[in-house]
Amino acid sequence: MIDVCLLGTGGVMPLPGRWLSSALIRYNGRMILIDCGEGTQVPLRMAGWGFKAIDAVLFTHYHGDHAAGLPGLLLTIGNSERTEPLTLIGPPGLGEVVEGLTVIAPELPYNLKLIELSGTERDEIRLNGLIIGSIPVDHTITCLCYSLYLKRQGKFDIDMAEKLNIPVQYYRQLQNGCKVEADGRVIKPEMVLGLERKGIKICYCTDTRPTEALVDFVRESDLFICEGMYGSNEDLEKAVQKKHMTFTEAAEIAKKARVKELWLTHYSPSLTEPEKYIDETEAVFPGTRTGTDLLAKTLKYNQE
């Protein structure tokens, strides 16, 4: 299972009562933060999941509302007594951004490890047992959409395990995908595990216009967190011009990609009541929810 918490839902600038868009992902007690705008450390504290277990910060892009909170977060993580390296991941330019922003955080009690993604093609890395994918989207500067996928291995075939005379005490290790040595022979997990089952897929996408590649990339997500800068369809022209989306455009992607659930985020400061537009958005994709600061959910494997 994976825990997800939407720390904030605003775009452009932090507001009284609305933090900037950011998501916290927790799996196996370790955490990944996606985007870190000014003030993100405050809802992070409010979420109550702690700071020390954040192993990576993923940046969609380097506009201020997605990155300005980095130096403060790094200092606060430092105060949490973390000493293990922290990984920062983002499109090209990461080194320059981190070097610039850490001018006011020159001495941290842990190292930073930087991973610059291509920004031009689909990338994939592994972290904390999750597969992190990314593709470039269509914004005013290079911007990435991220997917986080937690694999689920095949079902344990108890009949096969008995047939192979595997001692019961090794079942759990094999279920967890580990090779074991028993009675002088090597037993591989694939000998007793069925075909890989559907895992859990979360996608985080902001800031962009809709693209076909995006539909393909977020296909069948269990949770699709997507920007909806504008609630009203009347703001479509503004959305096109500023390279953002309306609620119904986000819902169209969710529908085409057959995701399970859509959380809208990254609202324009002028959009004070996102829920006003939920009916027309649900008419396009019924599984839509207008995200709110600190909205959290635990995603579990499908029952089989």
Place this chain on the structure above:
Amino acid sequence: MIDVCLLGTGGVMPLPGRWLSSALIRYNGRMILIDCGEGTQVPLRMAGWGFKAIDAVLFTHYHGDHAAGLPGLLLTIGNSERTEPLTLIGPPGLGEVVEGLTVIAPELPYNLKLIELSGTERDEIRLNGLIIGSIPVDHTITCLCYSLYLKRQGKFDIDMAEKLNIPVQYYRQLQNGCKVEADGRVIKPEMVLGLERKGIKICYCTDTRPTEALVDFVRESDLFICEGMYGSNEDLEKAVQKKHMTFTEAAEIAKKARVKELWLTHYSPSLTEPEKYIDETEAVFPGTRTGTDLLAKTLKYNQE
């Protein structure tokens, strides 16, 4: 008169319910911000004085909790349609800090003008009709205490004006310190103004240990905004070690300097109830107030 608003009162990191220490000063419709930690733009919005009229940001020093909000503030001021240059003032290193932090705010619709103070001696500059003074204090890195002084000219001597046959329509200009030409002769304000009277003095001081120079510098302030990182005298050792002050140390300075009013600020995150220590602090200096976020006051000239 001058309006003062304490935007936040926290040290180290922004907290749910407590913004980082910063003060906004308004005089004649123009504004000066002192320090800009992460999130400062949010209470700035809550104060309701706007963004566009901020002409200068003064930095006491470049620790993250005093400077990390700069890029976000610059972007938000940009959104307020400001086009006049904005002045940034601080101790040595300002250029490097601004260059680093603006890596995520590369295109602003106005220019930045940087003024680096010496950091080693008393400096004085004039801005918006205010005299801004600074002295170095005693912190872990170079840090400045600021004074803002609004001069008050002498009383208008109506008898003298009549004696000199100055037409009544020029009185206001002369009262405002302007030279006028009337009936072919030049009349200087000093001809009809008495001796300069006491103006309004505000001092802002954080982060530091007490120093003798500080007492001298803040002498007879109308308002002395001063750090009180620790409420309890039991934390004195910690204050010495981290180069901060306890409430009573701040009150001692206020008392020695015979200021009118002391507002405490820059509380440690562990200091959840500053008002718990007000009695023992008032015992040292009765005019103490434990600052709270958005505490505001209008300072007027003394009645004469």
